[in-house]
Amino acid sequence: QLRRNYYANICPNVENIVRNVVRQKFQQTFVTVPATLRLFFHDCFVQGCDASVIIASTPNNKAEKDHPDNLSLAGDGFDTVIKAKAAVDAVPSCRNKVSCADILTMATRDVIALSGGPSYAVELGRFDGLSSTASSVTGKLPQPTFNLNQLSSLFASHGLTQTDMIALSAAHTLGFSHCGKFANRIYNFSARSVVDPTLNRAYASQLQAMCPRNVDPRIAINMDPNTPRIFDNVYYKNLQQGKGLFTSDQVLFSDPRSRPTVNAWASNSAAFQQAFVTAINKLGRVGVKTRGNGNIRRDCAAFN
Ligand code: HEM
Numbered sequence: 308q309l310r311r312n313y314y315a316n317i318c319p320n321v322e323n324i325v326r327n328v329v330r331q332k333f334q335q336t337f338v339t340v341p342a343t344l345r346l347f348f349h350d351c352f353v354q355g356c357d358a359s360v361i362i363a364s365t366p367n368n369k370a371e372k373d374h375p376d377n378l379s380l381a382g383d384g385f386d387t388v389i390k391a392k393a394a395v396d397a398v399p400s401c402r403n404k405v406s407c408a409d410i411l412t413m414a415t416r417d418v419i420a421l422s423g424g425p426s427y428a429v430e431l432g433r434f435d436g437l438s439s440t441a442s443s444v445t446g447k448l449p450q451p452t453f454n455l456n457q458l459s460s461l462f463a464s465h466g467l468t469q470t471d472m473i474a475l476s477a478a479h480t481l482g483f484s485h486c487g488k489f490a491n492r493i494y495n496f497s498a499r500s501v502v503d504p505t506l507n508r509a510y511a512s513q514l515q516a517m518c519p520r521n522v523d524p525r526i527a528i529n530m531d532p533n534t535p536r537i538f539d540n541v542y543y544k545n546l547q548q549g550k551g552l553f554t555s556d557q558v559l560f561s562d563p564r565s566r567p568t569v570n571a572w573a574s575n576s577a578a579f580q581q582a583f584v585t586a587i588n589k590l591g592r593v594g595v596k597t598r599g600n601g602n603i604r605r606d607c608a609a610f611n
């Protein structure tokens with residue numbers, strides 16, 4: 308049962324300890340922000356929010372993080388959780404009392420605030436998962452080629468509405484994508500059109516320049532061409548201009564069922580922020596483990 312002050316008697320200062328580590332890490336590299344936010348999403352959609360994504364592979368077990376859909380998770384997200392856990396465990400009363408899943412939840416809240424997004428209270432009391440396999444990831448995460456039905460049904464399978472899905476997609480207001488994730492939209496879209504016709508023409512040319520054919524697969528570009536380091540509703544304004552990077556982004560404006568929500572949030576930042584906070588709190592409740600089917604990991608990257 309998640310609640311806001313779960314650690315009040317166990318480790319009363321936990322939220323400040325985590326926030327200070329996240330702030331330090333943020334000062335070292337901005338990538339901390341998108342890396343942590345995406346890590347939280349990829350954790351919650353596979354086996355629930357239980358830090359299963361943080362487990363490292365061993366000779367006997369290929370873990371979630373080594374599934375192809377997780378290989379592009381940036382190391383700074385994992386590092387943020389490991390560092391925050393160390394700081395929490397340095398306090399004797401807190402040692403091995405706070406779950407890695409809760410630390411990731413708090414760190415996610417903190418990176419959103421640090422990049423200009425809304426501040427919100429987090430619910431805590433998750434336990435850490437007892438399994439993590441690459442095979443369990445298959446089919447659980449959305450693909451950048453998804454249409455609205457595919458996106459909505461995948462999110463619905465985790466109890467999230469289409470509105471929640473549109474709100475959470477605004478995470479793409481920050482961070483990077485490798486060129487291969489959208490190459491189909493700029494080079495070989497269809498028999499009728501080389502470039503995806505829903506893509507802004509000038510933006511498509513810019514993308515072709517930044518991501519030439521046969522580009523080094525390690526090259527990554529900003530997903531929000533205008534405010535890549537600010538958590539804002541510019542994501543929706545970009546969609547209105549045909550500047551959504553993935554099919555799964557642009558479809559939110561192309562499809563008449565989701566377009567009204569995109570338009571509403573493009574012109575009303577407060578309404579977007581409210582919807583985002585609602586949605587990310589719901590995301591944080593997905594598949595939560597309890598004392599019965601989870602534990603508190605001593606090392607976030609390994610089972611006890
Ligand atoms: C709606 C369906 C979604 C799809 C299809 C999708 C897909 C992707 C893809 C393909 C990338 C680029 C990965 C790379 O090339 O390195 C990416 C990046 C990212 N995604 Fe999503 N995503 C979705 C939803 C979300 C949600 C709900 C969140 C968080 C709440 C999120 C957070 C991020 C962040 C922050 C990045 C940038 C990561 C970085 O810069 O390291 N995404 N996503």
Ligand SMILES: [Ca+2]
Pocket residue numbers: 349350351352353354355356357358359360436
């Ligand atoms: Ca998980």
Ligand SMILES: [Ca+2]
Pocket residue numbers: 480481531533534535536537538539541542
């Ligand atoms: Ca932005």
